[in-house]
Structure formats: structure tokens, C-alpha cells
Amino acid sequence: YGASDTEPKSDLEVPEVPEVPVPAGDTPEVLNQVVSGLSSRWRDFWVRGILTLAMISGFFTSIYLGPMALMTIVLCVQIKCFHEIITIGYSVYHCYHLPWFRTLSWYFLLCVNYFLYGETLTDYFFTRVQREEPVRLLSQYHRFISFALYLAGFCMFVLSLVKRHYRLQFYMFGWTHVTLMILATQSHLIIRNLFEGMIWFIVPISCVICNDIMAYMFGFFFGRTPLIKLSPKKMWEGFIGGFFSTIVFGIILSYMMAGYPYFVCPVEFNDHSSSFMMDCEPSELFQLQDYGLPSVLQSITGRTTVTLYPFQIHSVALSSFASIMGPFGGFFASGFKRAFRIKDFANTIPGHGGFMDRFDCQYLMATFVNVYIGSFIRKPNPCKIIQQILALRPDQQLQIFNSIKAHLMERGLLPPLEEAAYLPEGRF
Numbered sequence: 001y002g003a004s005d006t007e008p009k010s011d012l013e014v015p016e017v018p019e020v021p022v023p024a025g026d027t028p029e030v031l032n033q034v035v036s037g038l039s040s041r042w043r044d045f046w047v048r049g050i051l052t053l054a055m056i057s058g059f060f061t062s063i064y065l066g067p068m069a070l071m072t073i074v075l076c077v078q079i080k081c082f083h084e085i086i087t088i089g090y091s092v093y094h095c096y097h098l099p100w101f102r103t104l105s106w107y108f109l110l111c112v113n114y115f116l117y118g119e120t121l122t123d124y125f126f127t128r129v130q131r132e133e134p135v136r137l138l139s140q141y142h143r144f145i146s147f148a149l150y151l152a153g154f155c156m157f158v159l160s161l162v163k164r165h166y167r168l169q170f171y172m173f174g175w176t177h178v179t180l181m182i183l184a185t186q187s188h189l190i191i192r193n194l195f196e197g198m199i200w201f202i203v204p205i206s207c208v209i210c211n212d213i214m215a216y217m218f219g220f221f222f223g224r225t226p227l228i229k230l231s232p233k234k235m236w237e238g239f240i241g242g243f244f245s246t247i248v249f250g251i252i253l254s255y256m257m258a259g260y261p262y263f264v265c266p267v268e269f270n271d272h273s274s275s276f277m278m279d280c281e282p283s284e285l286f287q288l289q290d291y292g293l294p295s296v297l298q299s300i301t302g303r304t305t306v307t308l309y310p311f312q313i314h315s316v317a318l319s320s321f322a323s324i325m326g327p328f329g330g331f332f333a334s335g336f337k338r339a340f341r342i343k344d345f346a347n348t349i350p351g352h353g354g355f356m357d358r359f360d361c362q363y364l365m366a367t368f369v370n371v372y373i374g375s376f377i378r379k380p381n382p383c384k385i386i387q388q389i390l391a392l393r394p395d396q397q398l399q400i401f402n403s404i405k406a407h408l409m410e411r412g413l414l415p416p417l418e419e420a421a422y423l424p425e426g427r428f
Contacts, residue, residue, distance in 0.1 A: 045220065051349055052213065055358075059209075063202060067267045067276045070201065071191050075113075078187040081356040082109055082179060084345040089175045098169060100160040105176045107153050112180050115146035116188040124195055125269055186363035189370040196373055198278065199263045203254055203315055204369045207322035208361050210249045215242030215327070230334040234327070243323040250319030251312050258286045258309040285310045285377070314377070321368050326361040333360035 062069050086105045122129055122139045129139045138145065161169055194201040219238025227234040257263040265280035290305045298304055333356065337343065346354030389397055408414035 048216075055349075056209070059205075063198070067194060067198065067278075070194060070198075074187050074190050074194075077355055077359060078183050079109075080348070081345075081354075081359060082183050084348075084354045084356045085179045085183075086176070088340055088342070088345070089172055089179075098160075098162055098165055100156065101169075101172050101176075104153060104157055104160070105179075107156070108150070108176055108180060109184060111146065111149045111153060112184040113188075114149065115143070116184065118142045118146065120188070120191060120195075124267075182363060186366045190362070190366040193366065193369050193373065195267045196378070197264050197266050199254070199257050199311070200369060200373065202257065202263065203250060204318050204322065204365050205362060206253055207246050207250050207315075207319045208326050208365050211242045211246040211319075211323045211326060212361065214245035214249075215239060218242060218245075228331055230331050230338065234331075239323075239327070243320075246319045246323045247316060250315040250322075254312045254315040255309060258282075258311050264311075285314075314372075317372065318369065322361075322365055325368070326365055329361040329364040333357065 062073050082105075086102065089105075090102050118139070119142070122142065129135050157169075157173055190201065193204070215234075215238040217238075218241030219233070219235040222237040222241070223235030225236040226232060227236050227239050261280060261282060262278045264282050264286040265278040267276050267278055269275075270277045286309055288307050288309060290307055292305055293301065293303060333345075337345070344354055345356040348354045349358065389400055392400070405414065409416060
């Protein structure tokens with residue numbers, strides 16, 4: 001490619017990032033007619049509020065449709081958010097007429113999703129995977145196939161390098177991978193949280209939504225003190241009001257959901273009906289227990305104990321994170337938008353911006369929930385361990401059996417047995 005007037009004179013120079021054009025919002029005509037007589041401040045308030053109610057209604061509908069619908073929506077949102085961020089990068093990259101960036105970006109997204117969803121398929125559908133021969137082979141060599149796919153994309157990137165633009169191309173290569181880390185990995189964690197029980201999916205997401213709404217409401221009506229320069233419209237009054245509102249909301253929502261197996265049971269696939277099921281004996285986490293109240297609260301309420309689901313206590317941690325750390329996902333997104341001098345990632349949702357503007361806090365929350373479950377909640381699953389043992393060769397199964405037997409006998413949990421009762425190979 002020949003040099004142009006906009007081309008940097010050397011590879012060491014970093015060109016100024018041009019302003020990224022974002023298409024104008026497309027507010028439905030019916031909404032324009034409803035709010036036409038209002039000031040711009042109140043017009044934005046009502047448009048934002050009506051669209052928020054529409055999105056919440058869609059969220060509840062997805063919950064009713066079940067886990068498959070929720071997983072599909074998570075994947076669609078991930079793809080749309082990825083498109084919005086990559087489009088911004090492409091607007092800069094395309095100015096220099098360099099090849100393959102957008103194609104390679106989508107290829108890497110495909111590779112990452114193939115790897116992550118393949119891991120989930122093996123973890124949660126192990127029995128079914130082992131039953132189907134082609135799928136079993138794909139599962140056995142899944143990581144090698146994933147690495148080979150990524151390696152092909154890596155080679156394509158190297159072949160696409162253009163003289164005098166190396167630095168810019170490597171910058172965009174990093175752009176793609178950071179986007180993948182933020183979006184693909186986090187959306188995968190959201191789905192893994194869902195498999196632990198729909199309550200681990202619904203409560204964290206609902207807390208982030210509640211905090212966003214209540215922080216906006218408190219900031220809109222009572223806001224006087226700016227919170228952070230990155231987001232001039234964020235107010236301390238909204239931050240504090242959103243925090244307490246979200247704590248109360250999380251406790252109430254957890255109480256309403258904890259009594260239903262549909263929400264609290266792990267999501268498992270039923271081979272006979274070929275569908276997901278949520279049917280189990282609820283764990284202690286979702287059984288009412290009495291807790292003693294501090295003396296201060298006893299004098300106020302006149303009660304010595306309170307009856308709660310243990311999950312409600314965990315919901316306080318989830319709500320606190322959604323209120324305190326969750327907004328930093330929004331601040332991060334605000335800094336990103338300021339770097340490229342744009343108001344929103346897109347104008348897909350009138351009054352809200354793009355999908356990334358709505359879900360910037362959700363991805364940070366997904367990581368916290370996954371780490372929280374792994375640290376404080378999850379225990380080894382005997383069913384999965386047995387499934388994995390049954391997939392081994394008979395000699396390997398026998399070796400595990402003898403190891404467990406010896407371990408239990410040493411601890412006195414299994415009474416000693418006469419050696420004559422066993423064959424030399426260790427069989428009865």
C-alpha cells in the first residue's frame with residue numbers, strides 16, 4: 001500500500017485517534033409523540049424509563065422460558081457487545097486501509113467460544129458426550145483442536161502485517177484480545193453460574209439492574225454532589241441510595257426465590273426427556289433457619305431470633321458487590337468512551353445507548369459470583385466424580401477402588417476384611 005497524507009511517517013509515531021462516528025438514536029415514533037411536550041431532561045427520563053420496563057419484561061419472559069433461552073440470550077448479548085466494541089476499533093483501523101482486522105476479530109471470537117462452550121459441554125453433559133462417538137472424540141481432543149484453531153488465526157495475523165503500520169496492527173491485535181477477555185470469558189462465567197442454580201444467575205443480575213435504576217432515580221431527584229469525573233452525571237446521593245436499595249432488594253428477592261426448586265436446584269440435563277430440569281432436594285442453603293439477633297436489634301424489634309434462608313445472608317455480599325464494585329465497570333466503560341470521544345457504544349436502545357452501555361457492570365459481577373461460589377459455596381459433586389470414574393478403563397476403576405478402600409480402612413471408617421475374601425488381583 002502506498003503512503004498517504006494521513007499515514008504516520010514512521011512506525012514509532014502514534015497517529016491521533018479520530019473521533020468515532022456513532023449513528024443517531026432511533027427512538028420509536030410513538031415515544032416521541034408521548035414525550036414531545038417535555039423538556040430534554042424529562043424526555044430522557046421517560047424514554048429511559050419506558051425502555052427499562054420493556055427490557056425488564058423481556059428478562060422475566062426469558063426466565064419463564066428456561067435455561068436454554070437464558071443461555072441463548074447471554075450468547076446473543078455477548079456477540080452484540082463484541083460487535084459494538086470491534087466496530088469502534090474498525091472505524092480507526094479502516095482509516096488506514098489495512099486488511100483482515102474485522103475478519104480476524106470475529107474468527108478469534110469463534111475460537112474462544114468454541115473452547116469455552118466445549119469445556120462447559122464436557123463438564124455438565126459428560127454422560128451424554130461419552131455416549132456419542134463423534135462428540136466423544138471432539139471432547140477428548142477438544143483443547144488441542146481449540147489451540148490449533150487459535151494458532152491458525154495467529155498465523156493469519158502475522159501474514160496480514162503491513163510495512164510501516166506494525167505498531168498500529170499490534171495495537172488492534174491487543175484490542176481484540178482484551179475485548180475477548182472482557183466479554184467472551186465473562187459471559188461464559190455467567191452461564192457456569194446458571195448451571196449452579198438459576199438463583200445464582202437471576203439474583204446477581206437483578207441486583208445490578210436494581211442498583212443501576214435506583215442510583216439513577218436517587219441521582220435524578222436528589223443528586224447534588226458529583227461522584228467521579230469520568231461520569232459527571234453520577235452523584236454520591238445516587239451511589240448511596242442505590243447501595244441501600246439494592247441490599248434490601250437482594251434480601252427480599254432471595255427470600256421470594258429460595259423456596260422454589262425451579263430456582264435453587266442445579267440445572268441438569270435429562271437424557272430421557274432431552275431437556276433441562278431443576279428438581280432436587282434443596283440444600284441447607286435454601287432451608288429456613290433461626291438466627292440470633294444482636295442485643296441492639298433485640299431491644300428495637302422485641303425479638304431474639306429471626307428466620308432466614310442462609311442464601312439471604314449470601315445475597316447481602318452479592319448486593320454489596322453489585323452496589324460498590326459493580327459501578328466501576330460502568331466507570332471503566334466511561335473512560336473508554338471518553339478516550340474515543342463518544343457518548344455511547346452505539347444507539348441500539350433509545351435512552352440507554354448500546355448493549356455494552358447496559359451490560360458493562362454485569363460482566364464484572366459474573367466473575368465475582370463465580371469466584372464466590374467456588375470459594376464459599378461449591379462442594380465436590382459425587383455424581384460427577386462417579387461419572388468420570390465410570391468412563392475409565394476397568395483396570396483404572398479397580399485401582400481407584402483399592403485406593404479408596406485402603407484409605408477408608410486406615411481412617412477406621414471401613415472395618416478390616418479378611419484377605420482371603422479377595423482374589424490376588426483385588427477382586428471379590
